[in-house]
Amino acid sequence: MLRAVGLVKSYRAPSGAPIRVLGGVDLTVKAGEIVVVTGPSGSGKSTLLNVLGLLEDGDGGDVWYQDDRVTALGRTARSRARGGYVGFLFQSFLLLPSLTALENVLLAARYVGRSGPATRQRALDLLAEVGVADRRDHFPPQLSGGEQQRVAFCRAVLNDPPLLLADEPTGSLDDANGAVILAALRGRARAGGAVVVVSHRPEAAVGASTVYRLRNGALESP
Amino acid sequence: MLRGYLFTVLGIAIGVAGLVSLGAMSERIVRFIDGGDRFVLGQISVAGRGMGMGAGFTAGGLLPASAVAAIAAVPGVAGVQPQVMLPLNPSTSQFMTLTQELVLGFDLSVPMPNRHYRSLPVRAGRFLRDGDRRVAVLGAAFAASRGLGVGSRLTLEGESYEVVGVLDRMLTAPDRFVMVPIADARAQWVAKDALLRTVLASGAMPLTASDLNTGAAVGWRDGEDPDAVALRIRERVPGVNVQLPSELSQLLRSSTAFFSALLAGIGVLAFVIGGLSLANTVAAAVFERIRDFGVKRALGATDLQLGREVLAEALGVTLVGGLAGIALALSLGSFIDAFVAGGNQQLFHFSPRLLGGALAFSVLLGTAAAAYATARVVSVSPAEAIRRAS
Numbered sequence: 001m002l003r004a005v006g007l008v009k010s011y012r013a014p015s016g017a018p019i020r021v022l023g024g025v026d027l028t029v030k031a032g033e034i035v036v037v038t039g040p041s042g043s044g045k046s047t048l049l050n051v052l053g054l055l056e057d058g059d060g061g062d063v064w065y066q067d068d069r070v071t072a073l074g075r076t077a078r079s080r081a082r083g084g085y086v087g088f089l090f091q092s093f094l095l096l097p098s099l100t101a102l103e104n105v106l107l108a109a110r111y112v113g114r115s116g117p118a119t120r121q122r123a124l125d126l127l128a129e130v131g132v133a134d135r136r137d138h139f140p141p142q143l144s145g146g147e148q149q150r151v152a153f154c155r156a157v158l159n160d161p162p163l164l165l166a167d168e169p170t171g172s173l174d175d176a177n178g179a180v181i182l183a184a185l186r187g188r189a190r191a192g193g194a195v196v197v198v199s200h201r202p203e204a205a206v207g208a209s210t211v212y213r214l215r216n217g218a219l220e221s222p
Numbered sequence: 223m224l225r226g227y228l229f230t231v232l233g234i235a236i237g238v239a240g241l242v243s244l245g246a247m248s249e250r251i252v253r254f255i256d257g258g259d260r261f262v263l264g265q266i267s268v269a270g271r272g273m274g275m276g277a278g279f280t281a282g283g284l285l286p287a288s289a290v291a292a293i294a295a296v297p298g299v300a301g302v303q304p305q306v307m308l309p310l311n312p313s314t315s316q317f318m319t320l321t322q323e324l325v326l327g328f329d330l331s332v333p334m335p336n337r338h339y340r341s342l343p344v345r346a347g348r349f350l351r352d353g354d355r356r357v358a359v360l361g362a363a364f365a366a367s368r369g370l371g372v373g374s375r376l377t378l379e380g381e382s383y384e385v386v387g388v389l390d391r392m393l394t395a396p397d398r399f400v401m402v403p404i405a406d407a408r409a410q411w412v413a414k415d416a417l418l419r420t421v422l423a424s425g426a427m428p429l430t431a432s433d434l435n436t437g438a439a440v441g442w443r444d445g446e447d448p449d450a451v452a453l454r455i456r457e458r459v460p461g462v463n464v465q466l467p468s469e470l471s472q473l474l475r476s477s478t479a480f481f482s483a484l485l486a487g488i489g490v491l492a493f494v495i496g497g498l499s500l501a502n503t504v505a506a507a508v509f510e511r512i513r514d515f516g517v518k519r520a521l522g523a524t525d526l527q528l529g530r531e532v533l534a535e536a537l538g539v540t541l542v543g544g545l546a547g548i549a550l551a552l553s554l555g556s557f558i559d560a561f562v563a564g565g566n567q568q569l570f571h572f573s574p575r576l577l578g579g580a581l582a583f584s585v586l587l588g589t590a591a592a593a594y595a596t597a598r599v600v601s602v603s604p605a606e607a608i609r610r611a612s
Contacts, residue, residue: 110523
């Protein structure tokens with residue numbers, strides 16, 4: 001489902017000197033797999049996920065979603081590829097504070113041309129599956145961290161994307177809520193989705209198809 | 223759609239309210255100057271040669287009946303209406319100011335010769351008629367300032383007058399006039415002016431009542447050039463001051479040049495302050511949502527979809543903010559006119575062109591500011607947009 005070859009990315013330090021974060025990363029994730037990438041803070045895990053999800057450009061290398069070489073696409077086509085192929089889960093949830101829980105979930109459908117009663121019903125079903133159906137009309141500030149991440153998970157999977165990218169999805173949660181989210185991600189893989197999780201928490205690796213450690217800009221098997 | 227935009231709407235409303243309020247003050251001055259200009263261009267104003275017997279649009283001396291008859295005989299003249307114009311309170315000097323209060327006496331046996339004011343617009347009651355005595359028609363601001371209406375009584379120089387009519391608000395000089403039959407104005411003139419009483423009592427001048435005119439409004443026949451008719455009067459009738467309509471208009475314009483400059487300055491200030499406030503508010507509202515844009519782009523939103531979304535929101539927000547600002551300005555202006563200015567001065571004029579223009583300006587500027595801010599926001603990657611807001 002996901003193939004990345006030779007991903008390179010550097011940032012500029014305040015002094016102007018380049019800091020290489022990704023030094024030619026290769027990665028393949030098949031449908032039904034969970035790949036977990038671990039590593040200390042600042043190792044480049046989030047950058048890897050951003051480049052894989054087309055949230056920022058790499059300096060080199062290519063990314064394929066199925067047979068589409070998406071790094072070769074223009075801006076608009078990349079946006080459409082993101083909407084069509086990828087669901088994102090972020091550490092800080094990134095729910096829009098002016099929208100209710102249900103509206104936040106439905107936001108994922110707005111930009112891919114899906115709307116109507118069926119989509120709304122699916123959003124309600126997803127909220128019920130993760131146990132926050134009764135919070136659908138609440139705004140993010142009225143929800144706990146665990147509830148917000150569950151809503152964010154529903155948003156990420158509303159369009160049933162073949163690829164799910166999760167950046168420290170349990171980083172802001174307590175153990176119980178973290179376990180709920182990790183279980184939901186595993187369930188996503190069992191249903192045939194490809195999942196990439198970057199996390200520094202060891203429990204994220206439980207049940208993973210493959211675990212990598214990102215060190216010095218390269219993926220290593222621990 | 224407007225949820226979460228309360229402060230943006232408030233910010234826009236304040237900017238638009240400032241724009242509309244300053245614009246309304248400017249409009250008020252424009253209306254006053256234009257009204258005066260329209261009046262002086264509608265007639266030839268004539269006074270007797272001399273200085274300061276009364277007050278009026280034409281400074282000058284007594285205009286006797288013989289001069290009125292001579293003017294009427296000049297080719298091209300359609301009608302001559304003797305008038306008496308006096309300051310209501312001779313102890314104050316308010317000539318040609320916004321607060322001028324004058325008594326204007328008309329000879330109602332002659333039709334109004336002013337081409338732009340064949341009749342004055344009466345809001346309540348009626349206008350003066352030939353043969354009336356001790357009755358008055360009041361300008362709107364004068365009536366409002368004293369709480370007078372049709373049927374009220376007004377004392378002028380010790381005589382009681384019945385108010386038979388109140389004019390529409392014209393936003394120019396007649397708003398502060400008391401209009402009376404010319405015979406009554408002549409009586410007031412004599413009562414006010416000790417020198418005139420002395421002259422009349424001495425018999426030094428063979429004057430009759432019909433000689434007591436401070437000036438006359440002269441009309442011209444269709445097809446005649448008013449300036450040419452005025453020059454003809456100047457040539458053929460000795461002992462009169464004749465104002466060419468174009469000269470008087472120019473004089474009025476130059477005497478109000480300060481106001482014109484002031485209103486131009488007010489207009490520029492209104493655009494700069496109101497416009498900057500509004501543009502800044504809208505742009506800031508977009509910039510502070512940079513994280514939302516990052517999230518939406520992560521969810522697959524294209525630049526075009528985001529642009530459309532933001533422009534639609536900006537349109538709605540500026541429209542609501544603009545309408546709220548107009549309502550705020552109207553309330554503020556009405557309050558100031560009613561209470562602060564004592565009800566006898568209208569400081570604001572909220573014309574349809576001002577309100578429509580301010581709304582269109584706010585919507586266009588708000589939309590342009592939103593478009594600019596959106597272009598800036600989408601120029602960064604979604605990851606960067608999310609990072610910047612964290």
